[in-house]
Each structure stands twice: as structure tokens, then as C-alpha cells.
Amino acid sequence: MTTSASVDLTIRDISSGAARGSTCSTTLLEAPWDVDAGPSTYGPGASQADPLPTGSPRQGQIPEAYRTASREELDARIRAAKAQLGERVVVLGHFYQRDEVVQYADYVGDSFQLATAAKARRDAEAIVFCGVHFMAETADLLSAPEQAVILPNLAAGCSMADMADIDQVEECWEQLMEVYGEEPDADGLAPIIPVTYMNSAADLKGFVGRHGGIVCTSSNARTVLDWAFARGRRVLFFPDQHLGRNTAKAMGIGLEQMPLWNPRRPLGGNDERTLQDAKVVLWHGFCSVHKRFTTAQIDQARAEHPDVRVIVHPECPMPVVDAADEAGSTDYIRKAIEAAEEPTTFAIGTEINLVQRLAAQHPQHTIFCLDPVVCPCSTMYRIHPGYLAWVLESLLEGEVINRITVGQDVAEPARLALERMLAAKPGAAPVDAEAPAPGKQAAGARP
Incomplete structure (x- = not known):
């Protein structure tokens, strides 16, 4: 396999026989705009077999000049546009972006680090988020109202985030309220606290904000669960079952106390006794990568x-x-x-x-x-230098393309849930809030 940082070049080398190895899809070499023009799927890569929800955003065709430009031409156009825009624009690149896009990013990080970077750049008129849809939504929640958050390709969603939608979660909550009731117990603890992973739509962040819940990231999930258990007997954790299960297990919670909620079945496929005995109700979602x-x-x-x-x-x-x-x-x-x-x-x-x-x-x-x-992330792979050049040059012409906005009715409670996350501090238990010092392992690591 090639030693290049570029996954694009690795895939090309494997396909041409210049390097040993295999890929999960023969269509990874296709341009994203060709994928966008085809059937409604997440595209080639890890999520290619996941069902795309009806009504998911479609990008539509971008101008031919960006589709036919060479790598060298796109590179020159992107660098020229960034130079002209200067401090007016900040480009954010997620860790999982292709190297051909990351090279133009002013900040590189995970979803929350990049949203925080967006919040810190109040001088920028536009924030170009080279990531996926829920990340751009979070940047819009944390940035100033006058700042435009732009997603270069609207088809860059997230299959895990799509595994829990607001209608399913609200129906789940109604059923859980029928089992647990809504009143606090004698200790003042709520029957259940909702926790959503950062990798979720803004309306789900708004849901947990309205219901006394909180957002977590992969690095602070234990701190957040500690926060939730200080306020409730149980936790509803969505959309990623594995992060919830791994974190709760590291806290000493037994697997028998972590039932899985399937939104397509009554009571999530559980009986009332199982739900009464639960400590963490896990949503039936996962990351295909x-x-x-x-x-x-x-x-x-x-x-x-x-x-x-x-x-x-x-x-x-x-x-x-x-x-x-x-x-x-x-x-x-x-x-x-x-x-x-x-x-x-x-x-x-x-x-x-x-x-x-x-x-x-x-x-x-x-x-x-x-x-x-x-097998790269299908939806991260939807961002291509052609889309980046298109949105940057459109800004030069005074046009904001693909702006992502969160309505105020959702934004207010979603920000509350995010603020709770920021205010939650690690307790006595170890937590992977930062990388450990050399020689120290993360919570849940093998001794």
C-alpha cells in the first residue's frame, strides 16, 4: 500500500495495480457529483449499504467548470479565493476529510473542536465547514447570528445521525414516560435523562435541551453520564449504541442493565420489567466506519x-x-x-x-x-476540492451557497444542551476528556 497520506491516491494505486490491497467499493474513484446524480444513497464507502432517509438533502449539479477542472487548477483557484477573502472566511476540516481538502483548512479537528473554533472566529463573515451536516448545524448554533455557515456539499450527511430522527425519539420518549412516569422520585431524581451524542441532528439536541438532557462527545461521554446520573435514575442514550455501551460498561454498569431500543418495535423490543431495571437505554444506532x-x-x-x-x-x-x-x-x-x-x-x-x-x-x-x-467514510468523502472552490468563489461574487441554518425554536434548547455539556466537569472517576499523559491509559483501556 502507498505511504502517502492521501486515501484518494491509495485507492487509485490499488485500482491500477500499482499497490497491493483492496477497497470496499469499485465506485470510490467516481467524482462525488456523479454519485449525487445517481440513486439516493450515502455514496461509496462505509455507509453505502445504509438506507438513506426519504427527503435527505441532495446537492444537485454544480457548474461544469468545477467538475472538469484539473487538480492543479482547483488548487490554484482555492488558494487564490482564500487569499482574496482573507479574514472574511474560515475553512474548517474534519479529521476524516480527504487530504486533498484538509490541506486548505485553517483548523483541523473533530466535530466539537471545529465548532469551538468557529465560535472563536467572530471576525469571519463565513464559516466553510468541510465535514457533514450535523457538524455544520452545531457550528451555526455556536457561531454569531450574522455569520454564514456553509456546507460545500449538501449531500454530506451522516448515516449514524440519521438512525435517530425527531419523530422516533419523541415516540420513544412517550412510551418511556408511560413506563416510568414523569415525576421525580423521593430523592428528587428524574425517571430518565436523555443524552444525545454530538453526532446527531440539531432537532435532537433541541429535544434533550427541552427535557433536561445534555449533549456528549466521544471524549467526554463518561463525564456527561456522571452528570446525567446525578439528576436521573436512568439515561436514554442515542444515536450510537456502542459509545453508550462502552462508556457505561467502563463505569461498572452491567450489560443486563443496558437494553437496546429498536424504534420500529413497541417499547423498543423490550418488556416493562427490563426497562424498569435499566440504567442506560441504548438506541439502535451505529457508525458504519x-x-x-x-x-x-x-x-x-x-x-x-x-x-x-x-x-x-x-x-x-x-x-x-x-x-x-x-x-x-x-x-x-x-x-x-x-x-x-x-x-x-x-x-x-x-x-x-x-x-x-x-x-x-x-x-x-x-x-x-x-x-x-x-473504506473511507461515505459522507465525509462527499466533500471534494471542486465543491470547496465553488463555494469560495461564490463568496467572492457576493453569493452564499449552501448555508446551513438552525431555526430559533430548535436553536435555543439545543444551545442549552450544549451549554450543559460545556459546564459538566469530570468527577472523581477517570475520564478521557483529554489525551492522557505518556504512560496513562484512557478510561476503559486495558491494564
Whole structure:
């Protein structure tokens, strides 16, 4: 496999026979605008088999000049537009973006880090978010009202975020209220507190804000669950079951106290006794990127590299997290590699764009993705330099393309839920709020 940070080049090398390896889709080489013009899917990559909800945003065709431009021409146009716009625009790039897009970002990070960066750049008229839809919504929630948040490709959604919609969650809540009632108990604790992962639509953040709940990230999920249990007997955690399960298990909560809620079944497929005994009700959602990682891949990595250090994202299934040496957020993974002083072999369980970029940035280490099949995030892959050039040059012409806005009726309670998250402080229990110092493991890591 190529040692380039570019997953695009890796896929091209594999397809041409210039490099060994395999990809999960023969259509990964297609331009995103060709994918947009086809059937309604998330596109090639990890989420290609996930059902796309009816009514999901479609991008539509962009001008031919951007579709036919060479890489070199797009590079020149993007750099020229950024230079002319100056401080008027800030470009944000998620860790999982292709290298051909990340190179233009003023800030690179996870979804919450980038939303925080947007909040700090009050001088920018426009925030171009090279990520996915829920991230742009969060940036709009945290930025100033006069700032325009732009998503270069409207089809860049998130299959996990789409696995819980507002109608399903409200129906779930109604059923849970019928089981638990709505009144606090003798200790003043609510029967259940809703917690939504950052990877969710703004209206779900608004839902938890209205119902006394809170937002979490992959790095502060334990702190947030501590906050929720200080206020309620139980937690409804959505949309990612794996982050919820892995975090709750690390807190000592038994698996029998974590029933799964299937929104297509009455009571989520549970009986009332199971729900009464529950501590964490987990939504039936998952990340298709992190679902690809397996314990067999970890076994293979250990067989080939006996001294390997395996770090996976907490969105991975529980057996994978249990088999790994450590589990932590994308930023945790990045910082753990940066902190390694001696040459180390790392097997990483997260999205391939970040893994290859880390491998290129740290040649003193051996860094590889646990999944041998090159399979990027389908929706992150929808952002392409052609779309970035289009929205930037449109700004030069005084036109705001693909602005993402959250209505005030949703924005107010959603901001409240985010503010609760920011105010929640780690308790006595360890928490992966930051990457640990060298030698210290994340919460839930193997001793």
C-alpha cells in the first residue's frame, strides 16, 4: 500500500495495480457529483449499504467548470479565493476529510473542536465547514447570528445521525414516560435523562435541551453520564449504541442493565420489567466506519506485530474495545501517537483518512489501520476540492451557497444542551476528556 497520506491516491494505486490491497467499493474513484446524480444513497464507502432517509438533502449539479477542472487548477483557484477573502472566511476540516481538502483548512479537528473554533472566529463573515451536516448545524448554533455557515456539499450527511430522527425519539420518549412516569422520585431524581451524542441532528439536541438532557462527545461521554446520573435514575442514550455501551460498561454498569431500543418495535423490543431495571437505554444506532473493525483484525495485528499498540475509537463494538489496548476519541488517538517517544507500532481502529495522515506525519512509527480494506467514510468523502472552490468563489461574487441554518425554536434548547455539556466537569472517576499523559491509559483501556 502507498505511504502517502492521501486515501484518494491509495485507492487509485490499488485500482491500477500499482499497490497491493483492496477497497470496499469499485465506485470510490467516481467524482462525488456523479454519485449525487445517481440513486439516493450515502455514496461509496462505509455507509453505502445504509438506507438513506426519504427527503435527505441532495446537492444537485454544480457548474461544469468545477467538475472538469484539473487538480492543479482547483488548487490554484482555492488558494487564490482564500487569499482574496482573507479574514472574511474560515475553512474548517474534519479529521476524516480527504487530504486533498484538509490541506486548505485553517483548523483541523473533530466535530466539537471545529465548532469551538468557529465560535472563536467572530471576525469571519463565513464559516466553510468541510465535514457533514450535523457538524455544520452545531457550528451555526455556536457561531454569531450574522455569520454564514456553509456546507460545500449538501449531500454530506451522516448515516449514524440519521438512525435517530425527531419523530422516533419523541415516540420513544412517550412510551418511556408511560413506563416510568414523569415525576421525580423521593430523592428528587428524574425517571430518565436523555443524552444525545454530538453526532446527531440539531432537532435532537433541541429535544434533550427541552427535557433536561445534555449533549456528549466521544471524549467526554463518561463525564456527561456522571452528570446525567446525578439528576436521573436512568439515561436514554442515542444515536450510537456502542459509545453508550462502552462508556457505561467502563463505569461498572452491567450489560443486563443496558437494553437496546429498536424504534420500529413497541417499547423498543423490550418488556416493562427490563426497562424498569435499566440504567442506560441504548438506541439502535451505529457508525458504519467503526462497525467494520473486528477482534479478528486485532488478533491478526498482534500475530504480525507482537509489540503492537492497538487503539480504537469508542464507537467500535464492545468486543473490539475490550480487545484493544486503549479506546479514545480521534483527538485522543492523535495525541497518543504524538506522545509516543520511542518508535512504536500502532494499529488504529478509526477512519482511514486520519490513520494514513497520522502515518505520514509520524514516519518514526509504524502506523496502520486495523481494517485491511480501504473504506473511507461515505459522507465525509462527499466533500471534494471542486465543491470547496465553488463555494469560495461564490463568496467572492457576493453569493452564499449552501448555508446551513438552525431555526430559533430548535436553536435555543439545543444551545442549552450544549451549554450543559460545556459546564459538566469530570468527577472523581477517570475520564478521557483529554489525551492522557505518556504512560496513562484512557478510561476503559486495558491494564
